[in-house]
Amino acid sequence: MGYQSRVLRPLYCWLISRHARVAADTMKIATWNVNSIRVRLPRLTSWLRRVEPDVVCLQETKVVDDNFPFAELQDLGYKCLINGQKTYNGVAILSRLEMIDPLPNLPDDSPDVERRLVSATIDGIRIIDAYAPNGGFVGSERYSYKLDWFRRLRAYLDSSFSPEHPLLVCGDLNVAPEDRDVWDPAKWRGKILFSEPEKERFQHLRAWGLEDALRLRHQESGLYTWWDYRAGAFRRGQGLRIDHVLISKPLVDRCATVEIDRDERKGDKPSDHAPVVMSLES
DNA sequence: ATGGCTACTCCTAGTAGA
Numbered sequence: 012m013g014y015q016s017r018v019l020r021p022l023y024c025w026l027i028s029r030h031a032r033v034a035a036d037t038m039k040i041a042t043w044n045v046n047s048i049r050v051r052l053p054r055l056t057s058w059l060r061r062v063e064p065d066v067v068c069l070q071e072t073k074v075v076d077d078n079f080p081f082a083e084l085q086d087l088g089y090k091c092l093i094n095g096q097k098t099y100n101g102v103a104i105l106s107r108l109e110m111i112d113p114l115p116n117l118p119d120d121s122p123d124v125e126r127r128l129v130s131a132t133i134d135g136i137r138i139i140d141a142y143a144p145n146g147g148f149v150g151s152e153r154y155s156y157k158l159d160w161f162r163r164l165r166a167y168l169d170s171s172f173s174p175e176h177p178l179l180v181c182g183d184l185n186v187a188p189e190d191r192d193v194w195d196p197a198k199w200r201g202k203i204l205f206s207e208p209e210k211e212r213f214q215h216l217r218a219w220g221l222e223d224a225l226r227l228r229h230q231e232s233g234l235y236t237w238w239d240y241r242a243g244a245f246r247r248g249q250g251l252r253i254d255h256v257l258i259s260k261p262l263v264d265r266c267a268t269v270e271i272d273r274d275e276r277k278g279d280k281p282s283d284h285a286p287v288v289m290s291l292e293s
Numbered sequence: 294a295t296g297g298c299t300a301c302t303c304c305t306a307g308t309a310g311a
Binding site for chain 1: 295296300302310311
């Protein structure tokens with residue numbers, strides 16, 4: 012009874028979290044496009060030590076499974092579920108908790124597909140780690156592939172899950188959904204990452220029954236997750252919000268905080284993407 | 294100044310990312 016009190020509950024949870032690998036009170040789930048896990052490993056490990064997330068969905072690991080840095084991540088207490096590929100793409104879920112029913116790819120992907128998806132159930136939540144195609148330029152073959160990839164992801168949700176169950180789709184979705192997610196909407200309008208058909212596909216995915224977690228907590232413009240390496244884009248505040256955490260209805264009330272860790276875009280050898288971290292209450 | 298970088302590869306030039 013005392014543990015439910017406004018004062019005692021946080022204290023209790025703080026004490027528990029200091030002595031257990033798994034926080035008793037909240038679960039931290041993060042997504043981060045690391046743009047090569049081999050180059051980013053020193054930053055990733057120090058970030059894991061600092062933030063202590065329970066689950067991390069990584070994109071663009073760019074490494075075959077045999078060369079994945081299992082040992083370093085296991086030393087920090089993470090099990091690794093990977094769907095790797097040489098040079099391009101590659102996704103991984105790191106988790107302190109058990110991962111049930113692991114699955115690579117979309118059900119209608121061919122065996123030699125680009126490795127853009129991996130999913131597992133963690134603590135009763137179906138977690139889908141996704142790296143959407145970039146799309147090249149509007150009208151290109153890669154653009155068509157991107158639009159169709161979104162259609163297939165929505166079809167997968169339709170055929171395999173119910174929005175009444177706890178489900179989360181997160182990752183680099185390579186779409187900035189609204190004007191407030193883009194540093195210069197006029198300049199970006201109609202361009203890749205911000206074209207109307209891409210935004211429609213993103214909204215169609217959400218219409219299955221997913222909330223944009225960051226927008227549950229923050230309404231302002233200027234919240235970006237990616238900045239071009241060129242032109243001092245980060246320094247100039249020229250970014251886009253293209254990395255997302257989308258959650259089904261049962262998770263909405265549990266969503267306590269959602270933050271972009273933009274400090275990770277600073278300093279030596281950053282990824283061009285910043286992590287997004289969500290805290291879920293139990 | 295309308296482009297500026299980074300990471301990859303059967304690696305020093307070409308491709309892709311976003």
